[in-house]
Amino acid sequence: MxxxxxxxxxxxxxxxxxxxxxxxxxxxxxxxxxxxxxxxxxxxxxxxxxxxxxxxxxxxxxxxxxxxxxxxxxxxxxxxxxxxxxxxxxxxxxxxxxxxxxxxxxxxxxxxxxxxxxxxxxxxxxxxxxxxxxxxxxxxxxxxxxxxxxxxxxxxxxxxxxxxxxxxxxxxxxxxxxxxxxxxxxxxxxxxxxxxxxxxxxxxxxxxxxxxxxxxxxxxxxxxxxxxxxxxxxxxxxxxxxxxxxxxxxxxxxNPEFKVTAERKIDDLQTCYLEMTEMLGEITAGKEFRSMIMPWIKGYAHSTAYRQLCGKLTYKSEWLNFFPTLLELFI
Ligand SMILES: Cc1cc2nc3c(=O)[nH]c(=O)nc-3n(C[C@H](O)[C@H](O)[C@H](O)COP(=O)(O)O)c2cc1C
Missing domain, CATH: 3.20.20.70 (Aldolase class I)
Structure with missing residues (x-):
């Protein structure tokens, strides 16, 4: 470009x-x-x-x-x-x-x-x-x-x-x-x-x-x-x-009218995570994504539980099971 x-x-x-x-x-x-x-x-x-x-x-x-x-x-x-x-x-x-x-x-x-x-x-x-x-x-x-x-x-x-x-x-x-x-x-x-x-x-x-x-x-x-x-x-x-x-x-x-949906956030998080696994491999991506996801889940009523859960996620299958559970947090 x-x-x-x-x-x-x-x-x-x-x-x-x-x-x-x-x-x-x-x-x-x-x-x-x-x-x-x-x-x-x-x-x-x-x-x-x-x-x-x-x-x-x-x-x-x-x-x-x-x-x-x-x-x-x-x-x-x-x-x-x-x-x-x-x-x-x-x-x-x-x-x-x-x-x-x-x-x-x-x-x-x-x-x-x-x-x-x-x-x-x-x-x-x-x-x-x-x-x-x-x-x-x-x-x-x-x-x-x-x-x-x-x-x-x-x-x-x-x-x-x-x-x-x-x-x-x-x-x-x-x-x-x-x-x-x-x-x-x-x-x-x-x-x-x-x-x-x-x-x-x-x-x-x-x-x-x-x-x-x-x-x-x-x-x-x-x-x-x-x-x-x-x-x-x-x-x-x-x-x-x-x-x-x-x-x-x-x-x-x-655009002050812009509002992001919970579904889009989850979809974007998952896309970002998957691209990181392609770039860095499952283990390194999992480790780095743990700190990257923290700002996304802070400030909600049940943030602490989600934060603790994220700290334990390593493998791709665990992350992919985790993302949909964020719906409850984000809506
Ligand atoms: C975790 C973190 C890493 C940073 N890394 C860089 C960097 O690699 N290069 C750089 O020029 N500034 C770096 N900065 C500074 C930011 O680019 C920015 O100048 C600073 O965070 C102030 O902007 P903000 O208040 O919008 O965060 C970093 C800041 C943070 C919080």
């Missing part, structure tokens, strides 16, 4: 990359649930350089025919690592069909930041710029957009997003997404949506007002999107945790 520059700019709703959740089967549900653009979870650029694509293939896998436009997200520090990793992606028949390469500049996890990658790049903007400058011609030459996802800042109270965004804009990034928390905040506290206006103003005053800016952090409803839109002229919204257990949130935002 090739998105024209016009189409690329028009994308409104994004699924956030989430390690352990935003795999291809789940992203397909989001696509059917109204998302405009998907992103894979983070994969190490250096890992690809040293071990090739094969060990990370399950995380890198995209299929735009069934999930819509998608980006592959990489993390790392060294610009040459990124260059080689992207070259390998572009040389792969399946992966080269992605619409964009996204660089993770927001991961707060210690193991990642210690290597200078993820949100640590916000403390070294010159390195982040080097990465974008190195990748921009490669991506543009292959018809891929280059995007970056970062945070409000690195330290607890830091707000460096505007300068950081400007530096990336000058380096040639095609779209930015900001998680409105600092890295030190991890996922705690309320996201500070005021950051989007600060960034937008900075971009506008330096002639980059047209650069698509995606808002992220604690977005759970159409009302949240409107609130953010009233605060700043963002071009889209990225949703993470609120989509886990509710891939229909995108349709709900687009």
């Amino acid at each position: 090739h998105l024209s520059a016009e189409e690329f700019k028009k994308q409104r709703l994004f699924l956030a990359p989430m390690a352990g959740y935003s795999n291809l089967p789940f992203r397909r549900l989001c696509h059917r649930g109204g998302v405009d653009f998907n992103t894979t979870e983070l994969v190490s650029a250096r890992g690809i350089v040293y071990n090739g694509l094969e060990p990370s293939l399950r995380y890198l896998l995209i299929d735009e025919d069934t999930e819509g436009p998608a980006a592959i997200q990489l993390f790392g520090y060294d610009a040459d690592d990124f260059y080689i990793a992207v070259q390998k992606i572009l040389d792969n028949t399946t992966l080269s069909r992605c619409s964009a390469i996204d660089i993770n500049m927001g991961c707060p996890v210690k193991k990642v930041c210690q290597t200078g990658a993820g949100s640590a790049l916000m403390q070294k903007p010159e390195q982040a710029v080097k990465i974008v400058r190195k990748l921009q011609p490669l991506c543009a030459g292959a018809g891929k957009y280059l995007t970056c996802k970062f945070r409000k800042g690195y330290l607890q109270e830091e707000n460096t997003a505007a300068e950081f965004a400007l530096a990336l804009a000058e380096a040639g990034v095609d779209r930015i997404c900001i998680h409105a928390r600092t890295a030190k905040q991890m996922y705690a506290g309320k996201a500070d949506w005021a950051v989007f206006a600060t960034v937008k103003n900075k971009l506008l005053t330096h002639g980059f007002g047209a650069l698509p800016l995606i808002a992220n952090g604690d977005i759970k409803s159409a009302a949240d999107c409107r609130t953010i839109q009233d605060m700043a002229e963002v071009s889209g919204f990225m949703i993470g945790r609120a989509a886990c257990g509710n891939p229909y949130i995108f349709a709900e935002i687009k």
